[in-house]
Amino acid sequence: MAPENNENPSFKNQRYMPPWREPYLIGIAGCSGSGKTSIASAIIKQLNVPWTVLMSMDNFYKPLNDDQRKLAFDSKWDFDSPDSFDLDLLLEVLHDLKQGKKVQIPTYSFKDHNRTGKWINIYGANVIILEGIYALYDPRVLELMDIKIFVDTDFDICLARRLHRDILHRGRELDLSIQQWDKFVKPNFHKYVKGTMNNADVLVPRGLDNVIAINMLSTQIRRQLHKKSEQHMSDLLLLGSGRNGFDKNSIALLCQSPQVKAMHTILLDNSSTRDDFIFYFDRLAGLLISRALDELTSYQPKKVVTPGNLVVEGISLPYNDLCAITIIRGGECFNRALRTAVPTIRLGKILIQSDATTGEPALHTLSLPPCISPTKPGDADGTRRPVLLVDAQMSSGAAATMATAILIDHGVREEDIMVITYLASELALNRFTSAFPKTTVVVGKTHKEVLPRFIDARYFGTAD
The missing domain is CATH 3.40.50.2020 (Rossmann fold)
Known part of the structure; x- marks a missing residue:
């Protein structure tokens, strides 16, 4: 049966947009060992927002063949160049998340130097934090971000943290980790990563030790999320407002x-x-x-x-x-x-x-x-x-x-x-x-x- 003609034409075909259709995307970049993950975790703790997703660019390393994996085990494979990452897949995932779609992201094993074959499902994220050395590198990704952060930590501190992580959590040997730092990490930082701080909205010196900067960031993000929440509630309340009751x-x-x-x-x-x-x-x-x-x-x-x-x-x-x-x-x-x-x-x-x-x-x-x-x-x-x-x-x-x-x-x-x-x-x-x-x-x-x-x-x- 045809619906009654009781609608204001300006309110026809109203559509509902759930809050995760336009999630708040935060990018955090910096040198390896600068404290990107720690800052992201601190922001998540302060925000205390349901369905906040922390995504690491490490999950987007390209899979290696047998010859490349052999080089990786000898610390002779460059994991710190932009070509090591599947930036097209990263862009596709972020684009789908910004549209509220369900996505799958791969997982990477640093002990095996390859993808694990397991995938992480993400859906309904209100806040997405992308952290990685090249989080602020790709112009296509930058266009999707709501706020861009660069963590600027002393190079010696970065090296100490990197060695601690590689030896204790990734099963690396000390001399091979230092070799990889000197051959790949440090040169690539100066060649590719350091310049991306110019793309940042906020520069955070001293990493996690900069409590004031982290508090200010959390306050600003919370304020933007509150505005987004108010807009969503307003849109929800407006549904059907131009109709003379339901048909x-x-x-x-x-x-x-x-x-x-x-x-x-x-x-x-x-x-x-x-x-x-x-x-x-x-x-x-x-x-x-x-x-x-x-x-x-x-x-x-x-x-x-x-x-x-x-x-x-x-x-x-x-x-x-x-x-x-x-x-x-x-x-x-x-x-x-x-x-x-x-x-x-x-x-x-x-x-x-x-x-x-x-x-x-x-x-x-x-x-x-x-x-x-x-x-x-x-x-x-x-x-x-x-x-x-x-x-x-x-x-x-x-x-x-x-x-x-x-x-x-x-x-x-x-x-x-x-x-x-x-x-x-x-x-x-x-x-x-x-x-x-x-x-x-x-x-x-x-x-x-x-x-x-x-x-x-x-x-x-x-x-x-």
């Missing part, structure tokens, strides 16, 4: 039969026992899931033979690869009903909590089943692969909006997402359908007011 034809509302209304009454009654609450919520959850499954378009004709040898025309249940994502912890109220309706369903979970100081919703936990993958958005013949996203209650709509953005980032098409919720405010539905108009929303009951969340607390017995 009721855009949601699938559970049939409000007398029996359903009676169950609503029990769930909303504060005097109902917890046993009654769980029993009737499970019943309604089952009805909601059945209503959502009716929206599937992949039912196929099927002929069966009855016990009396009659051939009957029917249809098959399209449950192959069906998965559901629960928004912790309200969505977990649906787990029993999901397992009852589809025993083979694959479950994942997402935890989104609001920041105590800014109120900004933030991603804390993400566990997706294998059926959700950027490489499996749908079957080869174009068959839809639906994903159920469940939460007991939509009050402001922020959690469902962020969770939907996460699924889309992981290759799920917007039109393949079905949000299932028992209780939803009209404000939440207005915001959500404004951000994701192609997503199916199945609702048990709507209400004009924004009610505090209470379903999960009553269901799990944690209500006051």
